[in-house]
Amino acid sequence: xxxxxxxxxxxxxxxxxxxxxxxxxxxxxxxxxxxxxxxxxxxxxxxxxxxxxxxxxxxxxxxxxxxxxxxxxxxxxxxxxxxxxxxxxxxxxxxxxxxxxxxxxxxxxxxxxxxxxxxxxxxxxxxxxxxxxxxxxxxxxxxxxxxxxxxxxxxxxxxxxxxxxxxxxxxxxxxxxxxxxxxxxxxxxxxxxxxxxxxxxxxxxxxxxxxxxxxxxxxxxxxxxxxxxxxxxxxxxxxxxxxxxxxxxxxxxxxxxxxxxxxx
Numbered sequence: 001x002x003x004x005x006x007x008x009x010x011x012x013x014x015x016x017x018x019x020x021x022x023x024x025x026x027x028x029x030x031x032x033x034x035x036x037x038x039x040x041x042x043x044x045x046x047x048x049x050x051x052x053x054x055x056x057x058x059x060x061x062x063x064x065x066x067x068x069x070x071x072x073x074x075x076x077x078x079x080x081x082x083x084x085x086x087x088x089x090x091x092x093x094x095x096x097x098x099x100x101x102x103x104x105x106x107x108x109x110x111x112x113x114x115x116x117x118x119x120x121x122x123x124x125x126x127x128x129x130x131x132x133x134x135x136x137x138x139x140x141x142x143x144x145x146x147x148x149x150x151x152x153x154x155x156x157x158x159x160x161x162x163x164x165x166x167x168x169x170x171x172x173x174x175x176x177x178x179x180x181x182x183x184x185x186x187x188x189x190x191x192x193x194x195x196x197x198x199x200x201x202x203x204x205x206x207x208x209x210x211x212x213x214x215x216x217x218x219x220x221x222x223x224x225x226x227x228x229x230x231x232x233x234x235x236x237x238x239x240x241x242x243x244x245x246x247x248x249x250x251x252x253x254x255x256x257x258x259x260x261x262x263x264x
Contacts, residue, residue, distance in 0.1 A: 002077040005043040005056075006036045013045065016053040017067065021196035022117040022234040022254065023094055027058045027065055029194035034060075044081060057081060062089040066097055075100045088262070095256035107263040114243060116251040118233040123250035124220040127213065131221045134174035138184070139164035142174060145184045149204045151239070166191075172198075175222045177214055186214040188222050198226055200235040203242070219249055 005013055013031065017024040027043075034041045046055035046068065055068030057078045064085075066078050082088050082104045091101045095112055102108065134142060143160040166172045166189070176187040186205040190198040200222065205215050223233050236257055237243045247253075 001047045001051075003045065003047075004036075005045045009036070009045060009053075012053050013043070013056060017056060018196055020067075022232045023115070024067055025192050025194060025197040025199055025232075025234055026060075026092075027056060027067065028196055029192045030058060030060050032194050044078070046077060059085070059088075062087045064088055064091045064101075065093045066091070066101065067093060068097065079104055090262070091260040092258065095258040098258040098260060102260060105260065105262045109261045109263055111259045111261070112256050113236040113238045114253050115255050115257040116235050116237065116243075116246055117254050118223055118227075118249070118251045120250060121224055121227050123248060124224055125213075125216050125249070126220065127217040129177055129214065129217050131175055131177055131218055134167055134176055134187075136164045136167045138174070138176065139167060141178070141182070141184045142176060142187055145176075145187055145204055145206060146202060148206060172201075173222075174202075175218050177218060179209075185209045186218050188215070188218045190222065190226065193231075195231075197232040197234060200233055203235075215245060216249065219245075223249065 010031070014028065017028050017031075021028065030041060031043065036043050040061050042059045044057040045053050048054050054070055055066070055078070057067075058065045064082050068075070068078070079101055082091065082101060088104065091098055091104060094115070132138075139160050143163050163174070167174065172190040172193055174187060174189045176184045179185050186209060187202065188200060188204075189202040191201045192199045200219070203215060203219065226233055233251070235246060235251065237246060243253075
């Protein structure tokens with residue numbers, strides 16, 4: 001059986017997605033924040049003959065995220081929903097689960113990134129540097145650092161207001177190190193935080209302060225605080241040098257995350 005999910009399905013859905021909290025952090029967070037009855041979000045579920053949930057398809061605005069246990073049974077139903085939605089522009093998720101949906105778009109661009117997960121603190125580091133938890137008043141200084149980082153397309157995707165909003169609505173947290181001039185020189189953030197997991201994003205160190213172990217210390221502090229809350233940490237990377245740092249801290253690559261983006 002395949003149908004739209006509703007509030008009566010909340011516990012069953014969260015139990016199903018919660019078995020893989022890292023991979024499903026976006027679905028878990030979106031359902032916690034927006035539920036099942038929202039203009040910007042719709043959730044479908046597939047069930048077996050015992051009425052057990054075996055797959056979830058979530059639409060958040062123009063982005064679809066599929067997660068399922070049996071490809072042969074349910075991909076066709078998921079594909080039909082996406083193909084019939086003119087708003088659909090992105091399909092994202094674990095690479096093997098997303099690949100069967102390429103036919104939904106006539107023309108598309110693909111991007112793959114490594115997907116990592118941290119569940120323990122055995123490899124986290126401590127140091128003598130003071131690490132601060134940002135408040136909304138720090139938004140401008142943090143954004144000034146992000147503007148310096150070549151790897152980030154910050155001007156198009158971000159703003160000081162966006163950073164400030166994250167801190168105000170507590171949808172994520174930001175840790176940072178500052179120098180004697182009160183300039184932010186290293187930072188790491190979370191996004192898509194939910195009751196079970198969080199995504200590590202916007203890890204950045206100013207060029208003239210790199211290779212001093214600052215990133216390691218900021219990440220360790222962030223990760224330790226989240227692990228203390230019984231949350232799984234996740235991140236994407238496609239930069240081998242950054243990946244080496246994450247692995248030293250105990251992150252383990254559990255697969256690849258794929259995005260299929262519709263092209264005009």
